[in-house]
Amino acid sequence: MRQLPDAGTVAITVDDAPMPDTMPAMLDLLDRHSAKATFFMSGCRAVAVPELVAETVRRGHAVYAHGWDHVRLDREGPQRLIADMERCEALLAKHRPTPDPYLVRLPYNGGWRNDRIHRTLAGWRPGCQMVHWGPSTEDHMISPRCTRPEDVEPECRREVERLLADPRLPGGVILMHDQPINERPGGQFKPAVTITLMRLLLEGLGRAGLASVVLPAAAPTDWWRRFALT
Numbered sequence: 001m002r003q004l005p006d007a008g009t010v011a012i013t014v015d016d017a018p019m020p021d022t023m024p025a026m027l028d029l030l031d032r033h034s035a036k037a038t039f040f041m042s043g044c045r046a047v048a049v050p051e052l053v054a055e056t057v058r059r060g061h062a063v064y065a066h067g068w069d070h071v072r073l074d075r076e077g078p079q080r081l082i083a084d085m086e087r088c089e090a091l092l093a094k095h096r097p098t099p100d101p102y103l104v105r106l107p108y109n110g111g112w113r114n115d116r117i118h119r120t121l122a123g124w125r126p127g128c129q130m131v132h133w134g135p136s137t138e139d140h141m142i143s144p145r146c147t148r149p150e151d152v153e154p155e156c157r158r159e160v161e162r163l164l165a166d167p168r169l170p171g172g173v174i175l176m177h178d179q180p181i182n183e184r185p186g187g188q189f190k191p192a193v194t195i196t197l198m199r200l201l202l203e204g205l206g207r208a209g210l211a212s213v214v215l216p217a218a219a220p221t222d223w224w225r226r227f228a229l230t
């Protein structure tokens, strides 16, 4: 799933959420720009701040499981994959009905082209759909490039300007993170990068006349239905 039916819209997708020092600011920025986003939440993070899951839902954003632990679930056995997704979804389901069809993005986008993983996930939730992305903010690389706090804004601006020039942007699914989970050094700037990037991205989308909407599931008649896990 890479393109939305309406080229006047984009879907901001945020992986690895929610973190207590960035998520409230992101939600406020989204409100300020009348924008909606789709969050793929990590259970290991969400369990510590369930009130942020509730607040995200209350503000009209979509919330899906990104697994419990942030590991390559596609390299684990099917029982581990399903148990991990189910454990995270059980937590999210305390705050909103389980969506159907269910949109799935695994940690590190694992298994998105793997038939075995697709079959396993379809066994978990029939009709669930693996979602990919088009333009990426490449935000997991920004914090490691920063050596001083004042580096954050120009580094984020550079990525947003690149993204705004991407021909796939109209109707595109945009990838970003709430403080990406990775082992790269230089992670001390992650909170500032997440908030600054969201602000600059929303400002840029506004200038481009693109509205950020909740990522829709593919309709059965859409050509991109072929990405569905059926």
Ligand SMILES: [Zn+2]
Binding pocket: 015, 016, 066, 070, 106, 107, 108, 181
């Ligand atoms: Zn992730």
